[in-house]
Amino acid sequence: MPQQVDFLVVGSGIAGLTFANKAAKYGTVLVLTKKRKADSNTNYAQGGIAAVFGRDDKPEYHIEDTVKAGEGLCHKRAVRTMVHDGPGLVNELHAMGCRFSVDANGRFDLGQEGGHSRRRIVHAKDHTGQEIERVLLEETKKTDVTISENEIALDLVIRDGECLGVYYLDADTRRIGLVHANATILATGGIGQIYQHTTNPAIATGDGIAMAYRIGAKVANMEFVQFHPTAVFNIKIDGRSFLISEAIRGEGGVLKTKDGVPFMDNYDSAGNLAPRDVVARACLNEMMRTDSRYVLLDVSHLPADFIKNRFPTIYETCLSWGIDITREPIPVVPAAHYLCGGILVNEWAESSIPRLYALGECGCTGVHGANRLASNSLLEALVFAARAADKMKKVTGAKFGKPVKIKQTAKTGPNLLFQIKEIMDRYVGLIRTDEGLQIAKANVDRFRRLFDNGIHIINAESRNTVVVAQLVIDSALERKESRGLHYMADYPTKRQAYSRDTIKQSQGGT
Ligand SMILES: Cc1cc2nc3c(=O)[nH]c(=O)nc-3n(C[C@H](O)[C@H](O)[C@H](O)COP(=O)(O)OP(=O)(O)OC[C@H]3O[C@@H](n4cnc5c(N)ncnc54)[C@H](O)[C@@H]3O)c2cc1C
Incomplete structure (x- = not known):
């Protein structure tokens, strides 16, 4: 593994890999990742990636929906950038071989999710993230990017106010090493694992944010933790609760009390497609009101073939636990899901510390404000990773001195x-x-x-x-x-x- 590179990326989800693949044109790239390459939040994203492709859609509508959800805290320039750059980059993923679902005319089969006023969720059935991760990892093979697995970044190297790389632990040898870099890019994902009920896998322990904070980088809006309303009750795989995508409500799924009474119309005019925070609090409220540890999510009124074809992962996974979702409702609870805040960065991923950058969920570009609109997170990671790589081609000349x-x-x-x-x-x-x-x-x-x-x-x-x-x-x-x-x-x-x-x-x- 190289001990000095131009671009040192920590994390191999959508943000880290998108950046790495693009930056490989401009210099040497090393990706450190703490488990296996595909162990990331990205790999579990179900619903999809939001982008303006619909005939009845416009960038202004997507911007409006995002800003509305963000309740006055969205950084509007960053939102505009994300919405405008998004479709081109989604097309790029498609061209790389990402098997997004398409209709009979070959156009993206756009899904609907809460808070979006139009159908704009590009998806690969219900395993969009896995498909994106697969394609991005394939793409690294066409570049000189080095990916090193089982390397846990421990702390950032700071000298004369600049970030010059990372100390890491090799989990196989238990040795500590140091990599120097002209630019250090944190793409370490979220913090879900600080909660008992979370949809996030074990890697999501907020390492990048903690490392950046320790060396004095500004961190913003950490109070805005999104809870997904519908994770399967009481069943965990690898430390995470299994998510039932919001897209399932987009297709007609209905939330009910444990006694089978629909309740979302009592809380919001958008009913089951109200913003996530409203739905999550409504679920919690109904759980307390009916003295239950869960509520129910029912799709059994939808055609069984449609469910099996549109949501194969959810169908199969629930079935493996004895829940046939074509016949019976799923017991669900709210679970920690996404962090809107993180390391404060501008629209080129620059943090407040020179030579330190942050991308994806560990960064805070401000696009989500006080609340993230569904499927805007993969989009944010993709767009700002691509922009950062283009801007960073000129990042050279760090003075490393002796280790x-x-x-x-x-x-x-x-x-x-x-x-x-x-x-x-x-x-x-x-x-x-x-x-x-x-x-x-x-x-x-x-x-x-x-x-x-x-x-x-x-x-x-x-x-x-x-x-x-x-x-x-x-x-x-x-x-x-x-x-x-x-x-x-x-x-x-x-x-x-x-x-x-x-x-x-x-x-x-x-
Ligand atoms: C179940 C689930 C469903 C979701 N569905 C959607 C969806 O449909 N649409 C959407 O837009 N968003 C969705 N999200 C959110 C979205 O998946 C994430 O926000 C996004 O994938 C984050 O990408 P990332 O590249 O920033 O981080 P991640 O994909 O989490 O990658 C982080 C990487 O950093 C590595 N890492 C962490 N710490 C260290 C360390 N100390 N040293 C070395 N490596 C480290 C990890 O191993 C991993 O490779 C979902 C999230 C979950 C959990």
């Missing part, structure tokens, strides 16, 4: 994941209060003190989840209002004074 000796603690860090999850689920979920957040803060601050300033090669992820949980709690405490995904029972309305991003920055060394 800095790593500061490694003799102790190993404690494994706190379980405790963190319990606290986050209980106090920092869909409905928050000042009192609950203060309890969460006191606990997580205590955990934080268990880690000193050295690099912990054991439980590095645990160390990161503590930092990320603290960022979510502190940001939530700061926003004394309810807006988008952040609902505070003590302050149930939106307040003009908070029409701004919540920004957190450490003094380094945390």
Whole structure:
């Protein structure tokens, strides 16, 4: 594995791979990824990728829907960029061999999801992310990109205020190494694993955000954690709850109480296609009202052949657990799903630290504001990764000097994941209060003190989840209002004074 490159990418999901494939034209590229290449949130995306292709659709409509969902916090220029660049890049994926679903005329078979005023979800049945990941990984074989698996990035190298690369742990040899780079690109995905109920796989421990925060990069809007309303109740695979895509409601699926009574029309005029935060809180409310640990999602009234053909993964997976969704409803619960905030970046993925960039879910371009519109996340990752690669061709000339000796603690860090999850689920979920957040803060601050300033090669992820949980709690405490995904029972309305991003920055060394 090279020890010095032009572009060092951490993460092999849609953001990291899109960037790597494009940047390979401009210099040497190394991708470090902490498990196998395809272990990413990207691989599990079901619903699709939003882009304007419909005959009745226009970029203005997509922009309008995105901004409406974002409740006053979207960075509008970034939204416009995403919407305008999206279709070209989706076509590019298609041309690379991505098997998106098409109709009899060869046009994309566009799906519908909550908050979108038009059909604009390009999808590959219900395994869109897996198909995108496959094609992007195939594409790397046509380039000189090196992908190194089982390498866990631990901390960023900072010298004279610039980011010069990454310290990593080789999970096979248990050795720590250092890679120097002209540009370090974090594409490490989300933070779902800080919650007990999450749709995110085990890799989603917020490593990139914690690493960037530790060296003083600005981190924004961490309070805006999206909960997906419909994850299968009480069944987990590899630490994640199985998601039932919103597209299933787009095709007519209906949410019901455990007694079979439809309830979404009581909450929103858009019914089952209301924005995710509204649906998730409605589900939680109905669970409390009916004293149930789940609600039901029913598609059994739709033709069985249609379900099996349009949602093969969901159908087969549920069937393997004894739930035949063509005949019976699925018990579902809300689960942590997506982070709208992250490392604050501009429209070229530049963070507040020179030579450090962030892409995809670990970055915050501001396109989602206070709430992400379904299927805009794959789009955001794709668009800004492509732009960043084009802009970064001129990033050269870092002065690396001698490799800095790593500061490694003799102790190993404690494994706190379980405790963190319990606290986050209980106090920092869909409905928050000042009192609950203060309890969460006191606990997580205590955990934080268990880690000193050295690099912990054991439980590095645990160390990161503590930092990320603290960022979510502190940001939530700061926003004394309810807006988008952040609902505070003590302050149930939106307040003009908070029409701004919540920004957190450490003094380094945390
Ligand atoms: C179940 C599910 C369904 C979804 N459905 C949709 C959908 O239909 N449409 C949509 O737009 N979005 C969807 N999303 C969200 C979307 O999939 C993600 O936001 C997007 O894939 C994130 O891409 P990414 O490249 O930023 O990160 P990821 O795809 O998560 O990739 C992160 C990469 O970083 C690596 N990594 C992490 N930490 C380290 C470290 N310390 N060292 C080295 N490597 C590291 C990981 O191993 C992984 O390779 C869904 C998410 C989930 C979980």
